[in-house]
Amino acid sequence: DSTSPVTIVTPVIISGANYKNFVADGKSYKILNINDPGTGEITFIINKIYEYNFQDPPNPPNFPVRSEIIPEPSTNSLTKYFSIAEDLSDVAFWDAQIKEIDIVSFETNLNEDGSPSNGSHVYTETVTGIEGVQEIKNIGGIFEWATITELEDKSDGETLHEIPLGSTPVITPLGDYISGSHTGIYEIVFDTYQLSPHPDNNVEWYMGTARIKINNINEKKVLDVIDIITSGSTLTIIAVDSSFEVNQNYNPILPNYNPIVTGHVCVNFHPGYKVYFTKQPNFGQPQVLPIADQEMRQTYIAARATDSTLPEFSNLTLPVCMIALKIIKPQTPCIPTGPAFATRPDFYGKSTYTFDTEVSEDPNPPNALIFYRADERSILDKLYLHDTVLEIIENIKLLPPEQAIFINDFWKILVNVNVYTNDDLPNIGTHNIGEFKVYPSVGSSNEGTFQFPVPNNDNYTIPGTTVKPFNFSGTLVVGEINVDEKMISLKQIVKDAIAECFVPLTEEPVLYNQLKIGNQTSNAKPKIKDSNGRRLSYNADTSLYWQAPMSVKIPDVSKVRFTDYKLDGSSNSLYFYFSLELTNRMQFWQRSEIAGPIRLINSLPPEKPQIKKVTSQLANSVLNIPTAVKFEINNYLPADNVCAVKLYRTTNAVDSKSIRTMKLVNTFEQDLQANPQITFADIINNLQDDFSDLQFSPPYGDPLFYRLVALRKIKNEQGFDEYIPSEPSDIILSSVVDVLNPEAPALSYEASGIDSNNILPDVVLKWEKTAYNGKYYLYKMNSSGNWVLVDTFRTNDSHLLYEIGNLSKKDEDDNTLYYRYRV
Structure with missing residues (x-):
């Protein structure tokens, strides 16, 4: 895929391993030689393909015959997938023999039909061969009389059962045995036989098979033994018929199903072996535990049977793999440390919060870390009833300023379950043992007045149980309660309930040894799979593999920095964080203390007004x-x-x-x-x-x-x-409309003085604005006493001036002249 990073995989050819077959193009080639000059180029010399055919005619029964075919040269094979497998069937290529176990030979005093025999002997059966000739075969194992009882099923208290068919369907009470039901599980109690321990103290009897006569057929059915009980006076085993299947009314639904005979019958029991390996010179820590930088080490174990009298050996069994993981001692991380506020929202409305977690690398670094986050409302809803939650929120809002400054301390007391104990006596004032503490503490000059109430969510149930630890009227966090026959402190129950509110911040644990070293985290997506969904191999080059971009290992200190890039910047919630270690055995270790509360500043602009x-x-x-x-x-x-x-x-x-x-x-x-x-x-x-x-x-x-x-x-x-x-x-x-008549302007004038010719020069009329953007009409009274329009104009000026010019004071008869204007 052109979009996928190039990954180079180097096949590992183990020196001295027994490689026999080379598989390519769906065909198997025989490996004659492997050339590995150490240059990175490995040559396989192959020359034959094996195919299997069956003889004709089909009767008598055919047997496979191997034929050898010389392969044709194919250059295409060089560019395709190939595989080689190590042949583990040859004992010479195994490192050492760990243990030799004696096979116990059981004898019986019964004949095949269950009648007493003349002395003890290995159990035998008479069988008819292919050509009708009867043969006596050594079967071995325990062959004794026993009582077989089929165990009945237990009722779920809901299902109707019609047993036997045609009867009235009934519901059996919950937990009671359903009379007449069948399960295919049988309890087999031997009459007199008791199984002795194996002579080797490191070997126990384990499961096995039981051969029991089939009803109405002269054959035996093999049942799987799932339990061996030797605590009674005689041997008891529990066996399961793997071919058993019934319908709702416990009638067999498999065609031609034949059950075994129950009651008093002879049972042929072959017990299995469970072997415990102890430390030996060739089988100890140096041989099985990881060395140097190995995370795990695989050890293959197989077994074979031997007849020491001949001597003859069977083929090896299919090997089983024993995996030994690196021993990493888990430790509790320190409380996450960071600022009290997350960043302000970015363009996309997302805030971020970065914190550091100190870890210990003595005696070993952690395997993986998981980081968790919760908000305050989910914690309150877990511990309290809804009405109590609303009351708490309202009380916090009403805190006086001198108490509100300690709000962060109040939340720390709650999430870390700091309650009064006997150790706090007598300095608890009027408070009770098991109540959440106040801050500042009792006896301080400004003793705290706010206190979280004790949990009262009587709907909360401890996961995996039916136990409801909190009382409706409130439960003091003190003492222990019985949870499934185990005493657990109420303080731990409250801590666990709070921890249930936290969610992991990554899809996968952050592997410590794969963290990038630096100070800056990244919002990039983890790069752990290619475009085809295949898991990528670890590579220090982050362009090829980057398991946790949101986390880094700070240089020169044992601290891990983590950034939470998924905060909603518009949220008004308070957030809390903690971390814990995940061991290489996939076990969660103790969590750190809870850090917080972390506040968000919702600096996103509100919606524009509508x-x-x-x-x-x-x-x-x-x-x-x-x-x-x-x-x-x-x-x-x-x-x-x-x-x-x-x-x-x-x-x-x-x-x-x-x-x-x-x-x-x-x-x-x-x-x-x-x-x-x-x-x-x-x-x-x-x-x-x-x-x-x-x-x-x-x-x-x-x-x-x-x-x-x-x-x-x-x-x-x-x-x-x-x-x-x-x-x-x-x-x-x-727009607005003026519905009121404007006031009349107050008119005045100015002149530059009276000259010697009785002229009033440069006369200017003045008045103040009386209307917005008003239209003004200037009138002058004529000699006959009528008003004559002089001019009209529109203006919005505050101070209005109108130039009249020069005016005569006297007429030709030396009479005084009067000029009258109005606006």
Whole structure:
């Protein structure tokens, strides 16, 4: 696959091993010689293929005959998979003989039909050969009279059984034996025979087979013995018929099924052997335990039978593999250490948290580490009833500032189950043994007032049992209780219950010896399989193999750094972490103490305000209602912690593209300390622009562009309030109408003085703005007393000037002239 990394696999050819067959292209070649010059190129010399055919005719029974075929040269075979296997059937290639075990020869005083014989002898049976000739064969084993009883099944308390067929179906009570049922499991109690221990103290009798006569057939069926009981006065064995199968009503459903004879019958029992190997010069730690950097070592064991009188040997059995793992002493990691806050959310809304865990490499480094995380709500729900959880959360919110600063200590007391014990006496004040501790401790000048209640979740059941350790009214964490006939302390039960809330942070344990050395972790995906799903071999090159990118081994110290890249940055939860070691025997060791609480700072912007409605409010001087623009927006969830809204305005469409070019009209913020309180619900019901920021009248008739910004209130890393703005809302267009008549302007004039010719020079009329963007009409009274329009103009200037020019003070008759203007 072109997308997969190149992996080079070097076949290991063991020097001195007995290789015989070379398999390629689905054919088996005989290996004549193996050339290994040590250059990395290995040559196999092969020359024959073996095929097996059967003789004809089919009667008498055919026997396989091997024929040899000279292979044709094939260059394609050189580019395909091949395999070679070591031939372990030759004793000469085995290292040593470990032990010789005596096979016990059993004798009987019974004939084949069960009648007494003349003296003890090896048990024999008469069989009919192929040509009808009867032969006597030595069968051996124990052959004695016994009583056989088929064990009945136990009821599940739910299933109807019709036993025998045609009877009324009934349900047997739970746990009772079902009368008339069959199981194919038989208890066989010998009349007088007792099995003596094996003469070798390192050998025990183990399982075996029992041959018992089949009902109505002169044949014997072989049953598997699953238990040998020698504690009674006579031998008892439990045997299983592997061909047994029944339906719901315990009727055999296999065709031609024939059960064995039960009752008082002769049983031929061949016990098996269980051998214990002890330390020997050629079979001890140096021969079986891993050496140097080996993680494990394989030792193959096989057996063969021998007749010391001939001597003759059987073939070796198929070898079994004994695996010895490297002895690694597990140790408890130290408590994870890291900052009190996770990182702020990134663009994708994900936060991260990095912590270091100190481990011990004396006397050996750990095998693998597993890191766990839980949130505070899952822990509370595990220990307490729902109403109690809500009460705890509310009490924490109501903590006074002088107690709220110790909130982290309260949580540490809970998750690490720090309760009052007899060792704390007498310094526990009014508290009881088995209650969670307070912080600061009893007797301090600022003794803590908050205390987690004792667990009361009476629905919690210890896994794998039916035991419910917590009482509805609360259970003091003191003493022990009986759990499946084992006494366990309540403190340990609470610790285990809390540990159940934690989930592993990796799909696979982090292997210590495969960790990259460095300080920086990575958010890359683990690289342990190729594109075809095959497991990759360990390689120090992280481009080929990278088992745990999220974890590194810090140089020069025995610390492992781990980064949790999967935190939801918008969460308000508190998080806790711990680690533990997984041994090379897949056993979980004791966990570390729990670290936390770790807080997240939800600095993600809240959703932009969704404006439902915009209303223009007309002014009413009688009711004292000003001109305004009112807004209605969708409410936010309490978890969003939005506590303020900013209102921006502009009359320019281009400026409305960004709030940076808009004017901040007002900030509407909740105030829970005010009397009465101003809540966020009050804010969103009173969002309006009343133009109180303007010195003059509102911009009547102009297009008004608005945008709103919501503010999330958070506590930053230093414990101070910080406001996180949302994205601006969509642009909203509105306008306001002036429904009131403007006031008449107060008109005045200026002139530069009176010259000697009775001229009033450079006369300018002045008045102040009385309407937004108003249209002004300038009138002058003529000599007949009528008002004549001089000029009209529209302006929004605050101070208006109108130039009249030079005016004469006297007419030609030296009469005083009067000029009258109005606007």
